[in-house]
């Protein structure tokens with residue numbers, strides 16, 4: 001049987017990075033197995049579900065390149081793919097449960113149920129549903145409903161242990177009595193998540209369900225429902241939760257959790273996918289940098305990690321930088337250009353200059369917006385000295401370097417030369433070494449200090465060819 005997986009977001013907000021990771025794992029698994037990846041919109045919570053949210057989630061998934069094979073916008077033979085359009089189906093299966101006496105109509109009000117639960121808890125008794133409506137026949141229930149009374153359909157939870165093998169967590173047993181009879185259909189005719197999820201996974205022939213560990217308690221209810229229909233449950237894999245540095249479930253408190261904000265902040269989709277993939281799965285070669293398509297031949301469910309994964313913004317930033325560093329020069333220049341403010345001197349430079357500058361600074365930048373300060377600094381005539389620079393200026397040899405370069409560069413400017421070449425730079429350093437007899441750090445740091453007014457920085461020879469000679473002259477005054 002071919003693999004069919006699904007990502008089933010509830011459109012009640014933005015796409016959370018935890019959700020994106022779940023989608024990604026399902027997507028990669030389906031591609032690795034030559035299977036089908038389904039997008040199902042779980043919008044039965046009418047009060048909280050919105051069209052805007054669905055659109056936002058779809059847009060973010062599309063940006064990440066997590067393309068579904070079947071979904072609301074890509075009808076397949078298992079549609080519709082929005083739960084709000086499948087209510088008749090849920091009603092049909094709920095009726096079957098009533099007919100087979102595996103579920104019953106329940107007229108207990110919320111207040112009654114809460115009062116009973118509170119009493120049972122106070123008396124240390126079983127707080128689960130007490131079976132009040134078990135004795136109401138279907139016929140009687142239907143009469144009461146025809147007379148305007150409201151009823152839910154409540155599933156009779158079998159009294160036994162449930163065991164299943166989770167692909168990530170191993171064998172799991174839910175002991176008898178963990179849950180009581182539970183609602184599958186609300187009085188307004190809408191299904192409850194655990195019920196419609198099972199009906200859909202079963203009817204859509206989903207073979208594997210990869211989702212986060214916090215869904216584990218739902219799996220017990222879902223196993224009961226599969227059993228009631230004599231249907232085979234899918235293979236479940238409950239992946240570890242994402243947590244912040246305090247090991248608490250990742251939330252807004254820890255920083256941005258919305259995929260869309262990462263996009264707006266200049267993260268690359270490949271980088272975000274890569275990093276999310278690493279949070280809970282590991283590459284057999286222990287490499288950290290790979291795109292989804294690069295791991296299809298090695299991706300399987302055995303390499304999921306059981307322990308919670310810490311979301312680390314610094315590591316994500318580094319991964320983003322690794323992708324930037326993989327850009328070819330033309331693409332890099334185009335991307336950097338779009339992150340530089342309009343009117344910047346960068347735009348007056350030649351294509352060769354731009355290419356050289358972008359290549360020079362890419363080692364230091366994790367985001368395209370990081371390039372601007374470096375590039376900008378090439379045009380700054382006055383840069384305040386810091387302690388490290390003061391130190392260089394206190395060396396006996398530095399004034400000689402400064403005088404020599406001021407003269408040399410002044411002449412070049414006067415003869416209309418705009419930029420030095422690498423050869424010019426070579427001549428300058430040879431002169432300082434041979435004629436001024438200044439060597440080692442006094443030579444290199446001295447030159448860097450007087451030319452860039454910084455003690456540290458990128459390759460000096462390249463920097464020297466990117467800085468306008470007039471700027472050097474101003475700094476050397």
Ligand code: GLU
Pocket residue numbers: 008009010042197210211215
């Ligand atoms: N709609 C559920 C959610 O967003 C799906 C859970 C599942 O994958 O079964 O959490």
